[in-house]
Amino acid sequence: MSEKENNEKQDAGKVFLDELTAEPSGETFWARAWHSISIPLLAIISGLVLGGFLIAVTSDAVWAAWAQSPWEAVKTAVVEVRIAYTALFSGSLGSPSAIVSALRGGDALEIRRAFNPILESLTASTPFIFASLAVALGFRSGLFNIGAEGQIFVGAIFSVFVGYSLTGLPAIIHIPLALLAGALGGAIWGFIPGWLKAKTGGHEVINTIMMNYIAFRLSDWLLNGPMQRPDSFNPVSPTIMDSAKLPKLFGPPIRFHIGFFIALGVAWLVWWLLFRTRWGFDLRSVGSNPHAARYAGMSIVGTTVAAMSLSGALAGLAGANEVLGLNHFLAMAFSSGYGFDSIALALLGKSHPVGVVLASLLFGTLRTGALRMQVVAQIPIDIITVIQAFILVFIAAPAIIRTIFRIRGAAGPEEAITIRGWGGG
Amino acid sequence: MATTIIERREVEIKSPTRQRVMGVLFLLLGASIWLFFGRGIEAGVETTFKLVPGGFESSLADWTLPALATLNILAFASAFLGGVQLVRGFGKRTNMILGIVASFFIFGFLVWAAAGKSMNLAGLLNTTLSKAVPLTLGALSGVLCERAGVVNIAIEGMMLAAAMVGALVGSVSGSLWVGLLAAVLVGTLLGLVHAVLSIKYKTDQIISGTVINIFAVGITSFLSAKFMQPNQALNDPGVFRPIVIPLLSKIPILGPILFNNNMFVYSMFFFLILIHVGLFYTRWGLRLRSVGEHPKAADTLGINVFNTRYMAVLLGGAMAGFAGGYFTLGSVGRFDEIMTAGRGFIALAAMIFGNWTPFGSFGAGLLFGFADSLAGKLAILGVQIPSEFLLMAPYVATMIVLAGVVGRGQMPAADGQPYEKE
């Protein structure tokens, strides 16, 4: 290999790292790679430790033991936390022994049951992938899309409407149509704050929050009125046609559907768009320095509107994925906070599609496991939200993690995601 | 020497568009009063407004209006103002006229909605005031933080956490005041978290606020599911009772609305005045605002930017905690999961709407509270407008304000920017 080719190869690796870290340094490839993942990794560990602490101090058993001696309390606490986290991981990944014995037994249903937890985790991470790609794309374009929640709602409304109102279509047409409708709904909900930002400077954080609540009220009205299921008094929409349902790949009880693969495909597409096309160059330039982007002849208005619409479309897909793949109808408050979770995930994944997918897999796993933890250890599922907040703190203020674990600070300036003041500009 | 020969043309290039847009808007509002409200009403139908809230001795006669004539007058007056605006323009008073026309429209709506029936106007205003309390208090929290240059979108989370702890401690201690104190302390504590993250660690302030919001949702739901739902005794703090102020409450119309409330309403007025005077007439306020406008300039004059910002955010947290206490101790008497339901964000909107000033925030809080309480009345009156659309109004209004249609607000210049001492 010639020296030049060698350089090129190294360059390619470095480019990838640059996409991930944006930290200049003269270190080796592996040292930099460690730098870019050490903080998220340690943040996750610290978050889980703090979560364990919370489980321990809210446990009756631990307090009962405290009455005997502090040592007893510590022992009980360890046991309690171990039970909880064992449930968390067996509930989300499946237990190895069950898998082995099911494979030995050869019974199809048993095998499916054994593999169900991990497939369920993948299913649960699918909406996270879409929604956090939405937020990440916004970050890369210098926009804080705090409105993924509303965009998910509107996406779900559009796609469920296409799902139940169009009849007689073959699945090969109906499914893409319903997905696109979801993307369109989200895109509209992203377009409005994007347009306002570009044209009037109205800050997208406030506007997307407002759009969230408008979306809630809108769905409230639709589900109690025009879109209410004819035979029902509950605020739910009709069930979608079979032809609009995302195909499941295995028999019951496995709910895993092709949405997961669509999400991976979309993640690749977002990466390609951001880092390999001139449109992505526009987005990243406007995101990094809008003044220079404008100087270089890029359209700030066009790019901002496109970025917000695209971001909204991705979030809309998350909504579509949920109604087409799992619920098959729309109910109030179905989204359970994917929009806000996705902010944490985008930050955890450093707003890079690869990182975002990994972070989403982690959270899908935690969520799935938490359901089992709630059953086995009577720990409310909301513990996951708390753990997530802890992780986010450590990601957002890496200096805390550095202090705890005594990691050297990066040589260059931190990649900071900063939002310019309210009024825009 | 240096004779100046050319005076620079300092004339503002007026945007004639805005003048026209406003004029057309006034005309449209006038037309819709006539079209949507006036046309459907037959001559002779009357609208009756009760001027005394329910539960009070009716000391005042009801106010009865001929519906059609009233609507026609309102429509004509709006259209006239619109015409004047188009021809001549109101210049700097345009916003005031906008306010007047908007209130014509709202009043027209009420006259139409209650045509042939009777509506308790005083009751409506009373609900408006109580709905405005958490919004105004929350907005005051925002004013304190943002005037010092720290964006606070965590008002929601601070209120939620304070509401829960207020209920819990209030139930356990059996004292509303102890519960309230705990609520304020929790708000302050989350303020401290926000301050440390955004001032010390220079985390992006919106991310820091988001963290607090997520954390508050998680921890309150977790604790409430773990303790308060299984054991209702932990979730029964009671509420602060209304205090009728003698004499003042006898003032016609305003008396029963303003002076028959619980301590939160009176406190709101107290804090409004306190913070207004503090911000604009004292050394404390001058320094706080200087840190939010130009921290470096303040630093070069020996003002400790970090301490000033810490203080402001802690006070802001305390204020949000107090606002959170209202939900459980001043209103419902019980904690429910996610009971703040986005009011922290509306409070933020009220602050922006109110141009980062205490009284402006209060005005916006009243407006949003009015939309909220009216939405509740519509169903009772059998009006064929989905209340959801009325509930959307505050959000839409905020977006319009933010877009600069009503003129740009005076945001503190360094709002949201961490201060980096070189």
Added chain:
Amino acid sequence: MEPVLELRGVTKRFPGVLANDQIDLDLYEGEIHALLGENGAGKTTLMNILYGLYDPDEGEIIVRGERVDIQDPGDAINVGIGMVHQHFMLIPVFTVTENVMLGEESLKFGDFLDRESAAKRIREISEQYHLEVEPDVKVEDIPVGVQQRVEIIKLLYRDADILILDEPTAVLTPQEADELFKIMHSLTEQGKSIIFITHKLREVLDVADRITVLRGGKIVGTTTPKEADKNKLAEMMVGRAVQLGVDKGPASPEEVVLEVRDLVVANDRNQVAVDEISFELQAGEILGVAGVQGNGQTELVEAVTGLKDVVDGTIQLLGENIANADPRAITEIGAAHVPEDRQRDGLILAFPVADNLVLNTYYQEPYTKGVVLQQAAIMDSARTRIAEYDIRTPSALTPTSSLSGGNQQKVIVAREFSRPIKLLVASQPTRGLDVGSIEYIHKRIIEKRDEGTAVLLVSPELDEIMELSDRIAVMYRGKIVAILPREKATKEQIGLLMAGVSPDEIEGVSSRKNKDSAQEGLTS
């Protein structure tokens, strides 16, 4: 006599840089002591140490014979040190009184502000030192020159007797600067001592009692205006014999490239910033636009490059009207722009050098095929340009933020100059650069002219305008008050024009109406 202020062995290190190296400096009562040095010589660092904004690594500060420890600006104020910063430290939405009293408020009834008594004190100070200001107006409503007086009043209000003025003339006309110098003398006559920081030789010789020259963080020497002259000071500043002025042959102007007619542009506050100006620019000449900052130059440049909307009038570039055209369309016709603020407008600092080198051509072949970026082509062109323009960077993939100011400017120059261009708009192209980089950029601009490019050069540095221009246009309050051929213009004339003196009153400048100034400029 004992000095009022002494610095002994003050040293300050930043990562990778020794900003101040064993600095000794003294200041006597009633003295104006000039601190002269290039950009980056360490003047501002030193003064920030003195004012408590930086902590020194070594050394001590002695005020009136006593060693003091200055941790923050509050300490500095307490020992009587005050500083007027290069960028004013004023809060636009506060009144003059509020700005002055901030941190040292007059109070009544406990913590309430006593604006009246503060305003009275301000009036007294302004009378005593001939610093006219109106205490009750908002700072955003007063002109820059008056804002500077407010800054000085801030110091006097705190009874500072050691005043540090950091590049105070950067925003002033030569005449306003003379006014400032009078004020400085009146201050020293009343017992104040002044440290005057600048990089302008003329000012030092005019106003200082003593001059200390700083280079590369070290003191080169101390002298007086009597002993020194411009050339000697310049040599001390730069460390080698400096040729003041550039080699440049006569211009050979050809066809008209840029024609501006009755142009009106508004500023961000919607006021008229460029007021019906007209001029023409020919291929192969440099038209310098002189003027104090804020007289419409920025808006003119932004209008010509498409960054700002035009209210009225036309701009013809090679026969095409480009008023309100898109920046990209203007670039494609053949315009290049070296922006005033390179870090804000000219570069995306987080991006690698290679990306910045194609910042306005990335979408064209060969850098993009279809919509897909061609990484290899971008890298190839980056390597060529890095070599050709001598950009010092570890690699083409290094983030631009880690380059020095001079090398960042070279990235912009490389990007803009390596395209076939017909018009070059250069706005303050050497702002904040060291002498070596300035010489380099000047040489490249003249090369471009000689290749037949039309150059519009905007700079508040009169010396730069005088050195490079073939014709000089002076802007004042949004108008071009005169266009003079370089050979006929003197610094004094230009200075007076910049200050707003009517051309009729200046010897050697013929009276002209604004509209036909362009024609006259052409014929001369």
